Amino acid sequence: MATHTEQLTRPAVRLRGLTRSFDRRTVLDGIDLDIPAGQFVALLGHSGSGKSTLLRAIAGLDHQVTGSGRLTAPERISVVFQDSRLLPWRRVLDNVLLGTDGEEKGRAALEEVGLGGRERAWPSELSGGEAQRAALARSLVREPELLLADEPFGALDALTRIKMYALLRELWERHRPSVLLVTHDVDEAIVLADRVLVLEEGRIGLDLAIDRDAGADARGEYRSRLLAALGVTEDLR
Numbered sequence: 001m002a003t004h005t006e007q008l009t010r011p012a013v014r015l016r017g018l019t020r021s022f023d024r025r026t027v028l029d030g031i032d033l034d035i036p037a038g039q040f041v042a043l044l045g046h047s048g049s050g051k052s053t054l055l056r057a058i059a060g061l062d063h064q065v066t067g068s069g070r071l072t073a074p075e076r077i078s079v080v081f082q083d084s085r086l087l088p089w090r091r092v093l094d095n096v097l098l099g100t101d102g103e104e105k106g107r108a109a110l111e112e113v114g115l116g117g118r119e120r121a122w123p124s125e126l127s128g129g130e131a132q133r134a135a136l137a138r139s140l141v142r143e144p145e146l147l148l149a150d151e152p153f154g155a156l157d158a159l160t161r162i163k164m165y166a167l168l169r170e171l172w173e174r175h176r177p178s179v180l181l182v183t184h185d186v187d188e189a190i191v192l193a194d195r196v197l198v199l200e201e202g203r204i205g206l207d208l209a210i211d212r213d214a215g216a217d218a219r220g221e222y223r224s225r226l227l228a229a230l231g232v233t234e235d236l237r
């Protein structure tokens with residue numbers, strides 16, 4: 001059995017030389033990455049840079065892709081996408097419980113995401129934000145060691161998104177899964193994560209630790225560095 005210290009230091013995700021290609025085109029080009037257990041990581045990159053490909057590889061969902069390298073990931077992984085992917089013919093609680101038992105846990109998860117009382121609603125009766133809350137509840141019920149989220153707030157309006165940031169961070173603090181959040185939004189990454197990666201030409205071009213207690217100046221500095229890594233000049237924004 002692993003000692004306590006080993007458990008604390010063992011990374012949840014370990015990638016070595018991870019390469020993935022579609023046809024002949026290399027999208028991920030020898031990625032090395034360790035994500036410690038319980039770390040909240042954001043992954044930034046231009047559209048088409050391979051963020052979803054990397055997430056799917058870690059989730060074990062990339063069967064059409066050819067690749068090489070070593071990949072270690074936890075057994076219990078939950079994935080959240082931009083679209084809630086709720087089944088329209090099942091009520092909210094049944095969607096949350098899909099493939100698991102333990103109704104009480106499902107109810108508790110809905111309560112945690114602020115959907116207590118909506119157990120019997122149909123997905124079509126939920127707003128976009130509520131549907132994403134339900135998707136988060138569904139991921140929580142599985143008590144994931146790793147939460148993979150692919151632009152989960154991309155389709156939400158700005159105000160709803162801000163509320164979801166607070167909710168996600170709160171859920172993370174309570175349950176402490178490792179998180180890999182894919183986003184193309186620099187500010188979202190800085191607000192949410194403890195570490196921000198920039199995917200660039202198939203590799204991790206920047207790996208930036210975020211000090212959560214940093215003041216406005218340091219946050220401005222993070223922002224500039226991330227935008228520079230993405231090739232965006234601030235005066236063009």
Ligand SMILES: Nc1ncnc2c1ncn2[C@@H]1O[C@H](COP(=O)(O)OP(=O)(O)O)[C@@H](O)[C@H]1O
Nearest residue numbers: 022027045046047048049050051052053054064
């Ligand atoms: N199923 C697929 N078949 C062929 N090419 C794909 C497929 N999925 C993604 N790609 C290509 O791989 C590259 C990376 O895609 P993706 O990981 O979805 O980027 P991102 O999520 O960063 O926008 C893109 O050029 C995309 O066209």
Ligand SMILES: [Mg+2]
Nearest residue numbers: 051052053150
């Ligand atoms: Mg994508």
